[in-house]
Amino acid sequence: MTSVLEVEQLSVRIPTEDGNVHAVQEVSFSVEAGTIFGIVGESGSGKSVLTQAISGLMPFAEITGSARFDGVDLLTMRPEELQSMRGRRIGMIFQDPLSSLHPYYTIGSQITELIHAHERVSPAAAKARTIELLAKVGISDAGTRFSSYPHQFSGGMRQRVMIAMALALNPPLIIADEPTTALDVTVQAQIIELLQEVQQESGATIVMITHDLGLLSTIASDVMVMYAGNRMEIGARAEIFGRPAHPYTAGLLLSSPANYTPGEELVPIPGRPPSLLQPAALCPFLERCESAVDDCRRLPPPVRVYADGGRSACWLEHKAPATERRPATVAARKISRHRAANVLAASVQDVRLTYRTGPLGRRKSVPVLKGIDLEIHRGETLGLVGESGCGKTTLARVIAGLAPVTEGVVTVAGADLQYINRAAWRRMRREVQLVFQDPFGSLNPRRRVGSIIGDPYRIHERLSGAQRRSRVQSLMELVGLNPEHYNRFPSEFSGGQRQRIGIARALALQPELIICDEPVSALDVSIQAQILNLLKSLQQEFGLTYLFISHDLAVVRHICDRIAVMDGGMIIELADADSIYDAPQQEFTRTLLSASMSRPYPISGQPRTLVESLSAPARPDGVQEVA
């Protein structure tokens, strides 16, 4: 085996207004030819910065170390040389295919532009090649689609175009940066399949960057785990997933609901990632690590080298202890059911919603909801899953009374929303609250957290300032926020904490129903677990009713009692969570399931053999501070 890409001691510093961000710190790895190499990490782990730095896409960053590709160090190349490598020798695929293609140019011209940039070919030849490429990545009628614009394609098709573009000149190395993150699960599976196919056919090497460990468990041959700019662990897939050495790797695996019996409490990684403005002198994971020993607090971690070739930056010598997962035979969910028989929190009967769009005179009716029947029982968690555009968020808005229906009956807390007067509407508003997806966009950045959470008290209860304050503070405590942060602004909180703020606000009036619209999909997996646990324990404590909307079946299965599967504006299947998973009745449900549930990787009981420990070289700009 030869390595295509060999990165050594790579550090990237990005100057910002607040100081230098140490985005990548002394990371080394090598990628074997013809394999898929996975880099996994949460947001801010430096995984994207790393690959963009070596391909010359970060001109303002300070980059040290070396990155040998094709026998040459990419970091010593002049910008023009690197430019000629990009596209020709290194192909790239980015996350969001909607924003990654230029909206003003046809997809064909965007691909031929790449060909023309590196080869002298006639426009006709470039076009012919592009059409061939588009056909190869599964775009039907490639000849006509050549002149289509990105907005005329679906998300999955756009990602296929991106892949065609990356493949255009048959580069030996392809960097795929979160290639499936913005896509629906079923489309994700197709794209991964296509990438694997392409890889096998062309023999190219793929470096796949993702936050989704589960994704790598099926396709990557080697995996590197990054955290706060550092390489925590690197090794073969079997080791990383089967017997991780680093507590962080183990923690990541444990945070994913896919690895649990439904209902069981997740073991999240506590705390949040450190600031990158200071290079870590000790292990960057120290503060969140539950296996930390005394040495961890004194010296930077050594690199443990194992007989299987894996390496881990940790004082622990063998497998991370957390992998010995306690046997969870009791499904906590069965106990958690508060479900009072036949008391409905909300119900919808034959609800239809049709939008009219288009220019005057040529109006078209677009049905969004086509006859929905749904009952939400008090005390249960009802999951609503479906792909983007299936109408699940619209249904949530209907139930919340925020969107008028064209036909049908919506009853919330005993009140029919159609015949409701102003005062009753106001009362109804107390009973339904929402928790939104985007914890950054859904909080007004100019208002203090205390007043955001206290809004319901101001609107519905007219409490005095002092009373409001004490209520808000106890709410903050309840959701795991420090009540002293009452006067802070949302920007001073992390994503997970902001989601807690949203939950506290929703909880304030003890509503009959809380609608959670993708409450964890914008969060990192370790934070996701914290929020899911919080939602669950709040439910147990207060007997809350949730309508839980998500595209992530692992999350839904974990938290929900019953699951409704939506497709094309209809609920096509509705059953207990277990029945849906064990015996899906509809073809669509089966597709959705098989696409989304990565089977947990078998845990190996074998200990790992330590062969060598390389103590970390003293870092010139950090160690002194510790002493």
Place this chain on the structure above:
Amino acid sequence: MIRLVVTRLVFGAVVLIALSIFVFGLFFIAPGDPARALGGDEASAQLLAQIRHSLGLDDPIYVQYLRFIDNALHGNLGFSYHSQESVLTLIGERIPATASLVLGGVVVWLLIGIPVGVASARSPGSARDRLGQGFTLVGLSFPSFVLGMLMLFVLYFLPRQANFTLFPAGGYAPLSEGIGQWARHLVLPWFTLALVNAAIYARLTRGQLLDVLGEDYIRTARAKGISERRVVYKHGLRSTLTAIITQLGSDVAMLLGGAIITEQVFNLQGVGALAITAVTAQDRPVIIGVVLLGGTFVVVANVIVDILYGLLDPRIRLA
């Protein structure tokens, strides 16, 4: 597309009618008496009444307005109280000077503003960027009459003292006198008009381009290995054109209705100068004509901008 243009034009006509009513109403309310202005301070009451009668000013305002509309629909915007010339002719005579000034000025300010903005946006925070930002600040804070005077002093008076004529002091030479003469008369006004606007466009381009260069598709363009120049101009600038054209449409329309200060400083007999004379002399038909001309330009410019949007952005074109 055609539907859009027609709707816009109909809407524009409504705007113009509203505008004419507004201007008419304003004269009714505002103090001042055109008969007195024509007849002079010594005029007798009888003479004033006679003037009013011959101008139709003694009719009720709505009669005056309807008469005006009737004439306007027949292609007659009335006659100047003073010169008795047709308002259309008067304006028509003035348009070439204003149009030459504005259209040339636009070219100059775009040629300065866009490159300055692009240079700034390409390396934000650099010395080049600061220079560009400094230019913007100076340009924005320079009143154009001061700049005009300054230009005249440096490029006209000083050379004149050295017995050397670089540029004429002012006036307008029609194209029929040769393109050289025409341009020589306009160079100073062009730059005077352009500086402030160049600064505005530099700032606009910088801001827009900075946003666009942070877009994912720019990263894709760089990942393709095309030259940075191409990345910036083909992929980046293309996306900022929508914003630039929006601004340009309204700016050009406004100025075509009379670039008052610049015309005044350089003694260009354009629409702006006509407007000033008309206002001082209370020459109502001319004032109304100039206002409606400006309104028409705004309406037409908006339609053109809408059409350009469609041409620039396939998402609008194909929607």
